[in-house]
Amino acid sequence: xxxxxxxxxxxxxxxxxxxxxxxxxxxxxxxxxxxxxxxxxxxxxxxxxxxxxxxxxxxxxxxxxxxxxxxxxxxxxxxxxxxxxxxxxxxxxxxxxxxxxxxxxxxxxxxxxxxxxxxxxxxxxxxxxxxxxxxxxxxxxxxxxxxxxxxxxxxxxxxxxxxxxxxxxxxxxxxxxxxxxxxxxxxxxxxxxxxxxxxxxxxxxxxxxxxxxxxxxxxxxxxxxxxxxxxxxxxxxxxxxxxxxxxxxxxxxxxxxxxxxxxxxxxxxxxxxxxxxxxxxxxxxxxxxxxxxxxxxxxxxxxxxxxxxxxxxxxxxxxxxxxxxxxxxxxxxxxxxxxxxxxxxxxxxxxxxxxxxxxxxxxxxxxxxxxxxxxxxxxxxxxxxxxxxxxxxxxxxxxxxxxxxxxxxxxxxxxxxxxxxxxxxxxxxxxxxxxxxxxxxxxxxxxxxxxxxxxxxxxxxxxxxxxxxxxxxxxxxxxxxxxxxxxxxxxxxxxxxxxxxxxxxxxxxxxxxxxxxxxxxxxxxxxxxxxxxxxxxxxxxxxxxxxxxxxxxxxxxxxxxxxxxxxxxxxxxxxxxxxxxxxxxxxxxxxxxxxxxxxxxxxxxx
Amino acid sequence: xxxxxxxxxxxxxxxxxxxxxxxxxxxxxxxxxxxxxxxxxxxxxxxxxxxxxxxxxxxxxxxxxxxxxxxxxxxxxxxxxxxxxxxxxxxxxxxxxxxxxxxxxxxxxxxxxxxxxxxxxxxxxxxxxxxxxxxxxxxxxxxxxxxxxxxxxxxxxxxxxxxxxxxxxxxxxxxxxxxxxxxxxxxxxxxxxxxxxxxxxxxxxxxxxxxxxxxxxxxxxxxxxxxxxxxxxxxxxxxxxxxxxxxxxxxxxxxxxxxxxxxxxxxxxxxxxxxxxxxxxxxxxxxxxxxxxxxxxxxxxxxxxxxxxxxxxxxxxxxxxxxxxxxxxxxxxxx
Numbered sequence: 001x002x003x004x005x006x007x008x009x010x011x012x013x014x015x016x017x018x019x020x021x022x023x024x025x026x027x028x029x030x031x032x033x034x035x036x037x038x039x040x041x042x043x044x045x046x047x048x049x050x051x052x053x054x055x056x057x058x059x060x061x062x063x064x065x066x067x068x069x070x071x072x073x074x075x076x077x078x079x080x081x082x083x084x085x086x087x088x089x090x091x092x093x094x095x096x097x098x099x100x101x102x103x104x105x106x107x108x109x110x111x112x113x114x115x116x117x118x119x120x121x122x123x124x125x126x127x128x129x130x131x132x133x134x135x136x137x138x139x140x141x142x143x144x145x146x147x148x149x150x151x152x153x154x155x156x157x158x159x160x161x162x163x164x165x166x167x168x169x170x171x172x173x174x175x176x177x178x179x180x181x182x183x184x185x186x187x188x189x190x191x192x193x194x195x196x197x198x199x200x201x202x203x204x205x206x207x208x209x210x211x212x213x214x215x216x217x218x219x220x221x222x223x224x225x226x227x228x229x230x231x232x233x234x235x236x237x238x239x240x241x242x243x244x245x246x247x248x249x250x251x252x253x254x255x256x257x258x259x260x261x262x263x264x265x266x267x268x269x270x271x272x273x274x275x276x277x278x279x280x281x282x283x284x285x286x287x288x289x290x291x292x293x294x295x296x297x298x299x300x301x302x303x304x305x306x307x308x309x310x311x312x313x314x315x316x317x318x319x320x321x322x323x324x325x326x327x328x329x330x331x332x333x334x335x336x337x338x339x340x341x342x343x344x345x346x347x348x349x350x351x352x353x354x355x356x357x358x359x360x361x362x363x364x365x366x367x368x369x370x371x372x373x374x375x376x377x378x379x380x381x382x383x384x385x386x387x388x389x390x391x392x393x394x395x396x397x398x399x400x401x402x403x404x405x406x407x408x409x410x411x412x413x414x415x416x417x418x419x420x421x422x423x424x425x426x427x428x429x430x431x432x433x434x435x436x437x438x439x440x441x442x443x444x445x446x447x448x449x450x451x452x453x454x455x456x457x458x459x460x461x462x463x464x465x466x467x468x469x470x471x472x473x474x475x476x477x478x479x480x481x482x483x484x485x486x487x488x489x490x491x492x493x494x495x496x497x498x499x500x501x502x503x504x505x506x507x508x509x510x511x512x513x514x515x516x517x518x519x520x521x522x523x524x525x526x527x528x529x530x531x532x533x534x535x536x537x538x539x540x541x542x543x544x545x546x547x548x549x550x551x552x553x554x555x556x557x558x559x560x561x562x563x564x565x566x567x568x569x570x571x572x573x574x575x576x577x578x579x580x581x582x583x584x585x586x587x588x589x590x591x592x593x594x595x596x597x598x599x600x601x602x603x604x605x606x
Numbered sequence: 607x608x609x610x611x612x613x614x615x616x617x618x619x620x621x622x623x624x625x626x627x628x629x630x631x632x633x634x635x636x637x638x639x640x641x642x643x644x645x646x647x648x649x650x651x652x653x654x655x656x657x658x659x660x661x662x663x664x665x666x667x668x669x670x671x672x673x674x675x676x677x678x679x680x681x682x683x684x685x686x687x688x689x690x691x692x693x694x695x696x697x698x699x700x701x702x703x704x705x706x707x708x709x710x711x712x713x714x715x716x717x718x719x720x721x722x723x724x725x726x727x728x729x730x731x732x733x734x735x736x737x738x739x740x741x742x743x744x745x746x747x748x749x750x751x752x753x754x755x756x757x758x759x760x761x762x763x764x765x766x767x768x769x770x771x772x773x774x775x776x777x778x779x780x781x782x783x784x785x786x787x788x789x790x791x792x793x794x795x796x797x798x799x800x801x802x803x804x805x806x807x808x809x810x811x812x813x814x815x816x817x818x819x820x821x822x823x824x825x826x827x828x829x830x831x832x833x834x835x836x837x838x839x840x841x842x843x844x845x846x847x848x849x850x851x852x853x854x855x856x857x858x859x860x861x862x863x864x865x866x867x868x869x870x871x872x873x874x875x876x877x878x879x880x881x882x883x884x885x886x887x888x889x890x891x892x893x894x895x896x897x898x899x900x901x902x903x904x905x906x907x908x909x910x911x912x913x914x915x916x917x918x919x920x921x922x923x924x925x926x927x928x929x930x931x932x933x934x935x936x937x938x939x940x941x
Contacts, residue, residue, distance in 0.1 A: 038788075045654060048895055049887070052702045052710055060647070060668060061699040076655070135663030137656075146659070172657055179656075221667040226701020242791070245714060245887035246783030246804075268787055273895065277885045280781050284773070318653060456649075457641035457900055464645060477652050486658045590655070 036252070037577055037604045039264035041593055042272055042281070044291030049271040051243045054228030057181040058134055063243060064181075067594025068250055068267055069234040073105060073124070074178040075595045077587040078315060078569075080371040083480040084174045087588070087599060090119065090182045090235060092257075096174055100540070101166055103174050107158040111257035113184050114232070114239045121154045126185040128152050128162070129196050133220040138162070138176025141203045141214050144500040146537050147173040170537050171544070172480050184233050191227050192220065237262045237598040246271040261600030263578060274426075282309060282572055289581065289593040290572040292316065292357070294429050300356050308576035311356075314589040315370050316569035317478035319361060320354075320430070321561030322421065322437065323492075327508030327515030328469050330400060330411055334521075337559040339396030340419075341386040343444045344437055350565040353433030358565035366488045366555040367548075368476045368566045375481075375548045383556040390444060409445050419448040422468040424459035430472045433564060464492075466513045475561060481544060482536040485551050488529070488560055494518070495530030502534050520558045522550070529554045579605050610928070617924060621917040625910070629688065632909040633681055636902050643697075643900040644669050672697055672902075684906070693910070694903035698895060704907040707892065712911060714784055715881070715888030718805050719873045722812025727866060729813070730820020735855055737821060738828035749821060757818030762879040765811045769883060772807060780804050782885030808886050812873055823865060827858040860927065867923030871916035 043049075043065050056062040057070040064070035074086035074094070084096065091105040111119045128149075131139040140148045147170025151163040164173045193199070196217075203213035232240040237259065238250035248269040252262060270286070272278050278293045282303045295303065303309055322344075324331040331337060346360040362369045363385045365376070372380055394404070401412035409417050419441055423430040431452060438448035453459040463471050475487040489495055494505040494512030507515035519526045532547050532554075539547055555561075569589050573581040580603045581596065582588045588596060596602050644665050651661035675683070687694055693704035730753075737749035756764075772779040780786075784804050789797040831837065831854050840850050877890035885891070889908060896904035 050699055050707075052696075052707050053699050054701065059700055134667055135660070137660040140659070140663070176657070176660070222670055222700070225667060228701065242787065244783075244785050244787055244791070245711070246785070246885065247787035249787040271783065271885060271887055273882070273885065273891060277782055280773075284777070284781055286781075317655075455641065455898060457643045457646040457898070460645035460649065461640060461642035464642065474649070474653065477655075480657065483652070483657055490658060 036263050036265040038266045038268055039288050039578060039593075039597070039602070040268045040270065041287055041289045042270050042278060042291070044293075044592065048273050049243065049245065049248055049269065051245055054226070055232045055240055056225070056227055056229070057183070058130070058225050063232075063240055063248060065238075065240075065248070065250065065269060065592070065594060067236065067592035067596075067598060068238045068269075069232055069236050069240050069253075071182050071234070071236045072178065073180050073182060075588075075591050076175065076178065078317075078590045079479055079587060080315065080374050081479060081481075083172055083478075084178075085587075086178050087591075087595070089178075089595075090124065091178075099166075100164065100169060100171065100173055102161060102163040103177055104155070104159065104161045105177075107160075108257040109158060111235060112255035113186075114234045114253040114255055115184075116255055117184070117186060118157075119182075119184075119235050120157050121160045123185050124160045124182055125152050125154050126188065126192070127182045128180060129192055129200075130183065130188065130224050131180050132200060133192075133217055133224045135218075135221070136176060136180065137170075138164075138173055139180070141200065141217055143204065143206070143210075144168050146170040147176055149173075149177070168538070170482075171540050172482065172537070175480065182235060184235070187229050187233050188227065191224055237594065238267055241266075256598070258598055258600055262597055263580070263600075263602040263604050264597060267594075275428075279303065282306065285309065285574060285576065287572065288574050288578050291592070292567075292569050292571060294354070294357055294427075295570070296428065297355050303572065306574075308574040310573050310575060310581075312571045312573055312582060312584055312586070312589065314569045314571070314582075314585045315368070316567040316590065317368050317371065317476060317484075318474055318567040319368050319476035320358070320433065320564045320567070321364070321473050321475040322564055323471055323473035323514055323561040324559075325466055325469050325471075325508075325513060325515050326517075326560070327466060327512075330402065330417065331469060332507075332515070333400040334558055335396040335400035336402065337562070338386070339393040339400070339402075340441070341559055341562045342389045342393035342396065343441055343446075344386075344562060344564070345388045345440055346564055348440070349433050349436040352436040354429045354565055354567075356568070357429065357570050358567050361563040361566055364556050364559060364561065364563040365552040366475055366561075366563070367484055367552060368478065370566070371478060372552065375545060376552055379549055379552075383553065386562070393444065404445060407445050408447060416447060419446050419470065420451055420468075421448070421470040421472070422451050422453060422459065422463070423472050424456045425452040425454055426456065427472075434472065437564075464511060464513050466508050466515070468513075473561060475563065476566070481548050482533065485529070485533040485536060485548075488514075488555055489516070489533040489551070490530075493530070493560060495533065497534070502530060504530055514560055516558075516560055520554060522554045522557050527554055529558075575605065577605055578602050610925075613928060614921075614925065617921040621921055624917055625913055628913040629685075629906070629910055630681075632913075633684060633906055634677075636905045636909075637677060637680070639897070639900065639905075641900050646899075668700060669697070688910075693907040696904050697901040698899050698904060704903045707904060708889070708907050708911055711887065711889050711892040713888075714886065715874065715877050715890060716915070718808045718886070718888070719812055719870065719877060721805070722809040723816055723866070723870055723873060725809065726813040726816035727820055727862075730817045731824045731855070731859060731862065733817075734821040734824025735828050735851070735858070737825040738832065738858075739851075741825070741829070750825060753818040753821035753825070755818065756814055757822060759815075759818075761811060761815045761876040762883060764814050765807075765880050765883040768807055768811055768814075779807055784886060804886075808880055808884050811880050811884075812876075815876065816869055816873065819865070819869065820862070823862055824858060827861055828854055831858045863923045863927050867916075867919040870919045871912075874912050874915060 050061045053061040053063045055064055057064040072089045073091045074089040077085040079085045092108040093106045095104045128139055132141055137147055138149050146168045148165050149162050150165035153161045155161050162177050199213045199216055203210055203217055234253055237253055237256045239253050241249045241251045250267040252265050275293050278290055279299050281287045283306055285306045324337055326332045350358050350360040363383050365372045403410050411417050421434045423434045434450040438450050441448040476484055477487055478484045491511055493514040493516040496503055504518040505512040519528050529551055532551055536547055571589055580601045648661050648665045651664055652658055696702050696704050696707050733749050737746045740746035773781045786800040789800050791797055881888050881890035893908045
């Protein structure tokens, strides 16, 4: 009886869950797949699968896996300096006007949705309408928004022309267009009102009617975000077959334009909620690919020991900086910041904290060292490198009025100087880096400590509230120069666009947690770095390059952050089942592996 | 039946009060949790290459789903929604009701917890009887010591040990998940086998985590019952040992039903750690996600569900106790 009860309990578990999570009734091939085989990976963009999520690319938990069953117009290349280079997605080719005033898209002639209906220009236009409700960069309804489209024209069944509003152009207009998700109008058609485009036209005007139209369009955003198509109709290489809480199964879309070159027949997405699960999957040899994941050295060793596992590395436009709250003393003094920079051995810090995923920053420019070399050329070498130099550090501290008493540095008024750096607890590499920094500072006579915060949301809240003297901060988020310098001279340092005009909040107020003043001294002259950054949104060519040089020098001399390490994009691949993965420094490494697959790169191992 | 109905009504009333109190307290506690999920979401988007402007707009759209109004107004809205069994919408999965999210996750926690608890209860009770009867022998000592050892080991340590053994040293069980997606859901051998395979480690952890307590409690209870006069009388009348054994077991097991109910609640709490370790996406893992994303509605719903589960378990255990204990059923105990 007891054994029967135990078995009954387990059978009950099976029976109750047996029919849950299915999104279709088509039987899977079973086993390890057939023909091209089964490809196993994770979705690096959305940790945590959710069977309740709609098949909706705009929904943060949507079961639309980018590159697999969710498509963009085109896939951006990981170019060092140019954000406007792409691989084909929904569009097969395109023409960009020389002055960036328009882009004309030509869709793949033979591409069809997974239900057999053709992908048309009307689908693209409709999807752009959906994008307007979400307020994307190129499709913004705010008057005067930079880089916004002024017109979307269906030229023919496979051609769409999108024109930029040249009253306030942006060099990222094309990128904004290409990053748009494309969904089938015949599935999503009920989401938008029939008069949407008339409403949009009205929204671009002035006055009460325009305001009302904008409100109506904005109100559609929640409806779009929540929309749940009854089944997956995809223009990508796969469609979602079914899910359970821990795995999702996608099967090949035979109507995809490049189906003949799509290697796998099926894709399995695995659930994860943290890096540890990814490590375990990799160690077990379960994943054919995993995107960038922070990995300690000892774990990396175990991962690479697993048969078939390999690591592909490339450029990642992300750097880590140690940011100062300049509204607090003594960090309001540039000499203190410079002195600290001279005391930090970035090579040692990176070796300890991020040996696999980072490379020591050459110096502080606000830009990852690779694009910095492109943008700045020989001028990069002319910047102060802030190599470890205790003597120079002491000179800077003394210039700031600090005193060294009994081997310890004190503030000008003689009170002890307590250096506290804050980091979020879940970020193991940041913690290691912070500890390495404080260890070096302590050795130099500074009373330094690391304080951790429970999680990232709390860390960011307290950071924004100005509670921290020093905290770690991601910078150099490119490739667009405007995006890069927004991290140093944007909202976090007081500059924001209000009513179409650039405003600066006083140090320590209205979100200016970095506490920077409106103007700083660079080479003896006053510079407004926020203004320069704002200009980058529309500048191009030599003007762009000149501004970048000015900002790099500003960051280097004023040091709102000390750039510690520049991240390396570390991708994991396993060649036991599939080959043809991108090689080191490929410009596809930042795209999901679904993009590699749809471009025909990944093949079943023979 | 009248007595039973009265007891049931009393329990339900007390349970309802408990649920209301916990709901109110948890509502305000949840809203006091600090952190800025909008900023975290924004950071994530710009790290992925989205422009700052687009990321800001995307975040604003997403958090349009968040509750609005004063804290008191939110509370009133929440409670009125509760009366309609409407727990609000999840912030993590916009457009999806919290009830939907909860119940889709609940079965992946409830059933393993019940299976593990039942397994540990049955084995623990039987072993406890043996440990008591043979307490002066070697087998009794071994059983008692094993119970003590397991009772003192935290759940998450057990989970880590089992995970290390059966997924690394002897890799015969899956490292995470609920079932192999390659098997189509349905009442078929492949899918059911997969469910059992993936549930083995969590269930085994729940079972081992509770086993020690059961064996010790049952042993203690049996030792007490063995000294009762009716057992001595039965032995004197020459009743078979097996029948005496059943008399002992049935009487000794009575106090354990209350402990059973309480242990279910404790296991639900422990599910957070076990599901995290095994990446078994049930209520525990969902709650972690909710906390990380400051999904207030989801957090509140999860706490409510756990509270209701504990209250219901207690009620069921107590009513069941009255069924199996004639003294309670007849009301004689009250006198």
